[in-house]
Amino acid sequence: DAGVIQSPRHEVTEMGQEVTLRCKPISGHNSLFWYRQTMMRGLELLIYFNNNVPIDDSGMPEDRFSAKMPNASFSTLKIQPSEPRDSAVYFCASTIGTLGGTQYFGPGTRLLVL
């Protein structure tokens, strides 16, 4: 299995630009999570989906952030407009969606907003 796939692995952009991060979960997994990791705040859950439906988006920092999961094999996290404080590593994780299911993490996207 290829594991969770994220793209791009690195992104450098200028403040005000739109940023789109992509995630392909493990085939057969029906729950998907987006996390953000920074030195100041550690690892935070932003949003998660179950069967392509957003279940809990209480961690999304503000309206500039949005996430979609149009089908079981693809999700995006969009930041528009981006700001320097959005610089972080963004992880996607997937699981089979039952209690006890292990969350498998992707390699992350390292985002730098100048």
Added chain:
Amino acid sequence: AQSVTQPDIHITVSEGASLELRCNYSYGATPYLFWYVQSPGQGLQLLLKYFSGDTLVQGIKGFEAEFKRSQSSFNLRKPSVHWSDAAEYFCAVGRSNFGNEKLTFGTGTRLTIIP
């Protein structure tokens, strides 16, 4: 609300020595507890998890952890560390949320191995 405390930001251990990483949690019910490891530039990998039953849990790479309800702790141990164990370790507590575990992570402990 659930929370996790990892009191040690950085630990240095000699190769071959034993290791214990501390984790304390706060949660109103029986928690689901996890330890993840993150190597530089990589995502997180699950080492072990506790849901119920035996309070001593065995994981991958020779790690184990013990759940102690009276101390609200879930410390990670390894009897003899290898240089490849150098990484960052995260403890997490999960609560059931619409059929999934919603994880709250600690701030991590960075482990350095010296020869």
